[in-house]
Amino acid sequence: MKKYIILSLTALFSLGMLNSCSDKEAEEVQEEEVELKTEKKEFTGELPELSVYNLPSNWTNQNGEDIQLEDLKGDVVVAVMIYTTCKAACPRLVADVRRIYDKVSDKANKQVKYVFVSIDPDTDTPERMKEFAKENEMDSDQWVFLRGDIDDTREFAAVLAVSYKRISPLDFSHSNIISVFDQEGVLVHQKEGLGVDDSETIEVIEKLAM
Numbered sequence: 001m002k003k004y005i006i007l008s009l010t011a012l013f014s015l016g017m018l019n020s021c022s023d024k025e026a027e028e029v030q031e032e033e034v035e036l037k038t039e040k041k042e043f044t045g046e047l048p049e050l051s052v053y054n055l056p057s058n059w060t061n062q063n064g065e066d067i068q069l070e071d072l073k074g075d076v077v078v079a080v081m082i083y084t085t086c087k088a089a090c091p092r093l094v095a096d097v098r099r100i101y102d103k104v105s106d107k108a109n110k111q112v113k114y115v116f117v118s119i120d121p122d123t124d125t126p127e128r129m130k131e132f133a134k135e136n137e138m139d140s141d142q143w144v145f146l147r148g149d150i151d152d153t154r155e156f157a158a159v160l161a162v163s164y165k166r167i168s169p170l171d172f173s174h175s176n177i178i179s180v181f182d183q184e185g186v187l188v189h190q191k192e193g194l195g196v197d198d199s200e201t202i203e204v205i206e207k208l209a210m
Contacts, residue, residue, distance in 0.1 A: 047073075051185035052159055057152035059117075062129040062145040069156075069185065072144070076112045076208045077181040081162045083120035083172060084132040092194045093176050094136060100178070101142075103202050108209035111183075114143050117156060119164045119172055121147040159187070180204050 047053050053070040060066055080097055082090040097114055104112065118124035124132075129145035148156070157164060164174035178201060180189040189204040 048184050048186055050187075052156070052181060052187065053185035055152075055155060055159070057148055057155060059146040059148045059152070060126055062126055062133050064126040067146075072113055072115065073185055074183055076108075076183060076205055077115055077185070078112060078205065079115045079117060079160065079179045079181065080177065081117045081119050081157060081160065081164065081174065083118055083174075084124050084128055085120070085170060086172070089174070089176055089194060093178075096195065096198065097178060098136070098138070100198050100202055100205070103198070104205050104209075108206050109142065111209035112142065112205060114138070116143075116145045117153065118145070118147045119153060119157070119162075119174060121149065121153060161190075180208070182208050 047070075053068075053073055055069060057069060058066060059068065078097065078100065080093055082093060084090075094116070097116075101109065101112075101114060116129075118129065124145075124147050126147070129147065130139070133139045133143055133145055147153075160177060160179050162175045162177055164172050167173050175192065176194050177190055177192045178198075179187060180201065182188050188208070189201060191198065191201050
């Protein structure tokens with residue numbers, strides 16, 4: 001089941017653009033988008049076959065709590081993959097997510113979790129992630145920072161079609177993709193790039209959450 005989910009979602013949503021978290025990476029990239037039918041869903045308890053919540057991965061959040069992805073079910077999830085020591089692209093990606101949060105209505109935001117998954121779990125300890133959350137004023141319950149082991153991180157990246165690799169002891173190259181999951185954990189929308197138009201992403205979130 002897990003292998004099928006990863007292969008299926010990778011085929012559906014592969015965007016393939018690899019950007020280095022360096023000065024070159026921070027340049028504007030071509031905007032790409034994948035969007036499926038979106039509508040608000042009431043969680044029934046039975047997960048769809050392509051739900052990311054079927055992955056039996058284990059994670060630790062910024063509060064040091066052990067969770068599974070399934071613990072996020074019932075909320076719309078806006079997910080990105082970053083690492084907290086990144087100095088170029090990641091701060092811009094975080095700012096893009098913050099801008100989306102600010103533009104989404106207060107009513108809809110009550111049904112949304114904004115999730116940052118680390119691609120550098122060795123460095124991004126719960127303490128470091130919590131510090132990063134505070135630095136970026138993302139320390140309310142709506143903001144979730146996760147770290148997992150290397151295998152679980154790679155699996156989740158495959159579902160999001162996020163490519164990343166270490167290019168130096170302190171630096172990674174990686175895709176810059178914002179993904180939206182519905183309340184059942186099905187990937188319904190993606191936007192790739194830095195500083196790109198976020199109007200359709202906001203529209204998708206509003207439709208799912210309202």
